[in-house]
């Protein structure tokens with residue numbers, strides 16, 4: 001993988017997140033790590049920094065790692081790995097090791113103390129710089145009914161982009 005500057009990112013953020021899906025890996029050398037698929041979120045700018053916005057529900061095992069560590073990455077893999085992306089998006093790391101199950105390889109980046117997925121086409125290595133709870137107040141009732149029927153709310157993580165890498 002080679003490093004690139006965030007300003008040289010050429011892909012369509014909307015299709016990458018919505019269609020390709022990302023796999024986030026949260027955690028570091030001390031906490032250990034876990035990964036899950038995401039297709040809600042964004043890439044942008046806040047406080048003059050390049051950032052990723054990630055939304056993780058409280059029920060996810062990955063949420064526990066984000067409570068203990070600021071290290072997180074998002075990896076975008078080609079659809080050759082669609083089955084693996086399905087596994088990372090439907091099974092919990094509480095009950096199985098998704099890396100062993102899918103054959104995807106966790107890789108450690110010592111500069112950022114972050115894990116990512118070796119097979120990815122594009123990787124953003126991140127650090128949580130702000131988080132806030134998505135609260136029921138202000139959410140339209142139809143959205144609550146559709147997306148939060150059990151009130152399993154999201155935490156929004158704003159993550160600084162520390163390093164960008166591509167194949």
Ligand SMILES: Cc1cc2nc3c(=O)[nH]c(=O)nc-3n(C[C@H](O)[C@H](O)[C@H](O)COP(=O)(O)O)c2cc1C
Pocket residue numbers: 021034035036037038039040041055056057059060061062063085086088089090091092093094
């Ligand atoms: C395409 C797709 C996108 C997903 N996007 C999100 C997301 O943005 N936020 C979230 O909390 N869960 C999302 N999920 C669900 C989690 O990936 C899923 O619950 C996963 O099994 C959680 O794993 P964990 O318990 O090991 O953390 C998505 C699932 C799929 C299949």
